[in-house]
Amino acid sequence: MVSVRTPGEDSTDRWLTTRDVSAGGMRLLSERALGKGDRLPLEVLLPDGTWLAVTTKIAWSVKLDVGSTAEYEVGLRFLELTEDDLERLRPLLPAPPSVHIDGGIREN
Numbered sequence: 539m540v541s542v543r544t545p546g547e548d549s550t551d552r553w554l555t556t557r558d559v560s561a562g563g564m565r566l567l568s569e570r571a572l573g574k575g576d577r578l579p580l581e582v583l584l585p586d587g588t589w590l591a592v593t594t595k596i597a598w599s600v601k602l603d604v605g606s607t608a609e610y611e612v613g614l615r616f617l618e619l620t621e622d623d624l625e626r627l628r629p630l631l632p633a634p635p636s637v638h639i640d641g642g643i644r645e646n
Contacts, residue, residue: 539555539556539557540555540556540559540564540582540583540630541553541554541555541556541582541583542554542555542556542566542580542581542582542583543580543581543583543589544578544579544580544581545579545580545581545591553583554566554567554568554580555567555607555608557611559582559627559630559631560631560632561616561619561624561627561631562615562616563594563597563613563614563615563616564594564614564616565611565612565613565614566611566612566613566614567607567608567610567611567612568599568608568609568610568611568612569608569609569610570609570610571599571601571609571610572596572599572610572612573596573599574596574597574598574599575595575596576595576596577593577594577595577596577617578593578594578595578596578614579591579592579593579594580592580593580594580614582627582630584626584627584629584630585629585630588626590623590626590627592616592617592619592623593616593617593618594614594615594616594617595614595615595617596612596613596614597613597614597615598612598613599611599612599613600612
């Protein structure tokens with residue numbers, strides 16, 4: 539999981555939790571419904587303790603079952619990431635599978 543926040547939110551009780559961060563986007567757990575197609579500016583906490591400002595677009599939003607840790611799960615797509623932004627995000631991304639000499643793929 540990776541912590542994110544809306545810009546300007548310093549209090550840790552306003553941080554949001556993500557899942558499945560990739561170079562293309564991430565899933566977000568939210569207490570409120572978010573509209574498909576809306577833009578959502580966020581700041582992502584990086585392993586070095588700095589924040590990366592990103593703009594995301596809501597790809598989908600679904601209501602979770604009663605008893606879940608959040609009300610909604612939201613799919614976000616990153617918009618306008620630079621090569622530098624991607625490089626800063628790299629420590630949060632899953633490792634690519636290893637390809638062996640026989641052409642087979644082995645998970646790391």
